[in-house]
Amino acid sequence: MKSYAVVFVCMIFLISLAPSVSAETFVTGKEITDSHLVDSLTLKIVEDGIIRVTSGDLKWMKINITVPQQSANQQVSYSDNLVQDELGNNFVYIYEKDPVSGTIDYMSQTDITVKSQVTTFLPPSYTIPLDVKKYLIATENIQSDNFRIKTLADSITHGSQSDFEKIAKLAIWVNEYLTYDLSYSNVILDAVSVLDAKAGVCAEYTTLFVAFSRASDIPARYVSGFAYGDNGWEEHAYSEVYLGKWVPVDALWLEVGSLDATHIKYTVQLDNQVKNDVKVYGTDLGEIIWEKDDKIINTLSVSYGDAISDFTLGASALEVEPGDDIVFYVKIKQEDYRVLDVSLEPCLSDPTIITIDEKERRVIVDADSRDKIVYWVGHVSSGLAENMVYTCPLTFNSKYLENKVLDVVISSQDRSSVLLNPSVAKPVISLGDEQEIDVGIKRISGSGPVDVGIVTSDYFDEGAVEVLSGSEASAIFMFKPTRLGINNVTVYSSTGDIETVYFDVIEKGSVYIDYLEHLDLMRVGEISSLNITIANDKASDETVKLFYGGSIETLVLPANSVIVVSSALDTSVSGKKTDAVHITGQGIVDAEYADYVVYDVPVVSYDYSYDYSLMKLLFAVSVSADYAENLVVSADDVSLSSESVFGRHTFFFDVSPGDYKVDLSWDDRGGNSYSDEVNVVIGPEDIISKIIRLIKEFIQNM
Incomplete structure (x- = not known):
């Protein structure tokens, strides 16, 4: 008679799961309005879920649940034990032995205080730390090494004067290129597929932006969490980029450099695949089903920041005649980093009194730059009734700037008028050189002083000029353009005359590695440096990235300067060595090689x-x-x-x-x-x- 031994095989499964039913979010507590101005929030979040194993003898189950993260702007207390992954994300750790009917019903609570993020300073030069370099690497779904993505990123950021301007341009491009489409809510697309689809939700916006940022040699990480949108609290994805410190970027809501307090960070990721994980142990185990994964978000308190009021709204004239032109301008004091959407809306009337070209503008605010100028040209209708006085209020709108109103009065009464005849001293100048705008002013009617000014995207100046009846006068304006290519200068008068002049700004000089200084021969273990001399012959400051020995350093080179950067040579192993040193920047590519020998004691x-x-x-x-x-x-x-x-x-x-x-x-x-x-x-x-x-x-x- 044969005998048989019965063997029970125990198995451990470690899986990452998304819930098999739709996760629901329940909202209680205080109502939130104007989420973009929320400065501080206090929340209580309850994670409530059920996980079931359909069959088998389940011995134990371990669950790691994603929860809000502790950070500089997000203070969190947890009700359960925590574990961390390799990226430093906290997870609530739940363990249960011999679950009844193979089911765990879990509940976890976190108390959170969230502060808004405002970036007021970025280091002009910085080195990317070793633990940040992993956020430069292409992944399965974020193909930053893809030729199309790299080529597009280079094209979008062309002409940028700083890394912040680069990431702002990339976020703006993604925001304008993609169409928000809720049908993408339950799919995970890679960056190339997003580029082809031209649509998506927050995950797709973030995926494409992170790919562009890494392709531009700027570390970026994918952030998953929650935010307060048009439909209340909802799952949300945004990103963080490293510019000497981590800076938030929400490409969907176009919060770049600054982030409102309704953004709750749950995890940071290398890729866009974000899931909880479950580990089970037992015999003959069946399917693992995540039956319930709900969140209860209770808003305990909310406070709002004030809209920014430190800016100037003005016009070339507030009393004009039919047929006149007006320059409207905003001067914004740049105290932080952000992207602003602004608009100037003329009064609604029949007949139309004032029309404005391109009423909506999108501007990049950079705390390292001088005042930001945004301007519009308005046209007063020439067909208005005579002997009538019209008042047209124009409204300046912005989510983050205080709304203001300008009243323009139009009448056909005789007023003074002049004819402007502007010219540029140099049709072509080099970047960093000073340009001179000569404005000839001829009196047509009236008498007395006339306000004459010029405005560009980054410069504004105005002054009063005395022009006698029947005579001519002139005004001279001097400034240094900051942008390459064709520049236009709008010249205006307070009497309703506007002219535009153009000139070309070209780049003179170059940025290059002048020479490498180092010992040709070094002993193993000897401390020795490579001195890298970089020259900037241009008349403008230039930002470059220096690549050497696996490190990436961002440097700002002052105009007409030479700087020396020292870096340690690798003398750990003997032999002949060749170290590559190269720099990149806007229109800048150069490389040199350091050849040296490391010897040992025979x-x-x-x-x-x-x-x-x-x-x-x-x-x-x-x-x-x-x-x-x-x-x-x-x-x-x-x-x-x-x-x-x-x-x-x-x-x-x-x-x-x-x-x-x-x-x-x-x-x-x-x-x-x-x-x-x-x-x-x-x-x-x-x-x-x-x-x-x-x-x-x-x-x-x-």
Whole structure:
């Protein structure tokens, strides 16, 4: 009769799961309005879920649940134990032994205080830390090494004067290129697929932006969490980029550099695949089902920041005639980093009183720059009724700036008028040079002073000019353009005249690696530096990225300057070395190579023998670790030498048996000298050895 042993096989499963039913979010507490202005929030979040194993003998279950993260702007207290992953994300850890019916019903609570993020300073030069470099690497779904993505990123960021301007341009491009489409809510697309689809939700906006940022050599990480949108609290994705410190970027809501307090960070990721994980142990286990994964978000308190009021809204004239043109402008004091959407809306009337071209504008605010200028040209209708006075209020709108109103009065009463005749002193100038705008002013009617001004995207100036009746006068404006290419300057008067002049700004000079200074020869372990001299011959400051030895450093080079950057050479291993050094920037590519040798101290050993038939001393020297240079071996007033020895080398001396002192001297490749001596004793040949030697010689000579 055969007997059988029954074997129970226990298995451990570790899986990442998304809930098998739709996760729901329940909202309680205080209502939130104007989420973009929320400065501080206090929340209580409850994670409520059920996980079930359909069959088998379940011994235990372990669950890691994503929860809000502790950070500088997000203070969190947890009700359960925590574990961390390799990226530093906190997870609530839940363990249950012998779950009843193979089911775990879990509940976890977090209390959170969230502050808005405002970036007021970015270091002009910085090095990317080792633990941040992983956010430069392409992943399965974020293909930053894809040719299309790299080419597009280069094109979008062309002409940028800082890394912040680069990421702002990338976020704006993604925001304008993609169409928000809720049908993408339950799919995970890679960056190339998003580029093809031209649509998506927050995950797709973030995926494409992160790919563009990494393709531009700017570290970026994918952030998953929650935010308060048009439909209340909802799952949300945004990103963070490293510009000397981590800076938030929400490409969907176009919050760049600044982030409202309704953004709750749950995890940071290298890729866009974000899931909880479950580990189960048991026998004959069936399917693992995440039946419930709900969140209850209770808003305990909310506070709002004020809209920014420190800006100037003005116009070239507030009292005009039909047919006049008006320049409206906003001067924004740049105290932080962000992207602003602004608009100027004229009054609604029939007939139309004032029209404005391109009412909506999108501007990048950079705290390192001078005041930001946004301007519009308005046209007063020439068909307004005579002998009537019209008042047209124009409204300035922005989510983050205080709304303001300008009242423009239009009447057909005779007013003074002038004719403007502007010209540029230099039709083509180099970046960093000063441009002169000469404005000829001819009085047509009236008398008294006239306000004359010029405005560009980054410069504004205005002054009063006395123009006598029937005469001419002039005004001169001097400024330094900051943008390459065709620049336009709008020249205006307070009497309703507007003219535009153009000139080209070209780049003169170059940025390059001037030379590399280093020792050609170094000993293993010796501390030695590579001095990299970078020259900027341009008349403007330039930002470059320096790549050397696996490090990436962002540098700001002042105009017409030379800087030296020192970096340690790798002397850990001997051998010939070639280190590549290259820089990149806007229209800047240069590379140089540092060739050097790292040597080690040669290890010298020796042995000897004596050939009685030839009457020669055979002194063998063995050299390891590195070459022994200028090796000299002396015996019996005879010196033999070799210029360079590595391995085994034998020296032959014609000497009779006896006692000798053998002296050795050598250098390492760095020129350091070493010496040693050995006593050699050559005794008389014993009779048996002599007989054997003579027999061998006889046989060889037969």
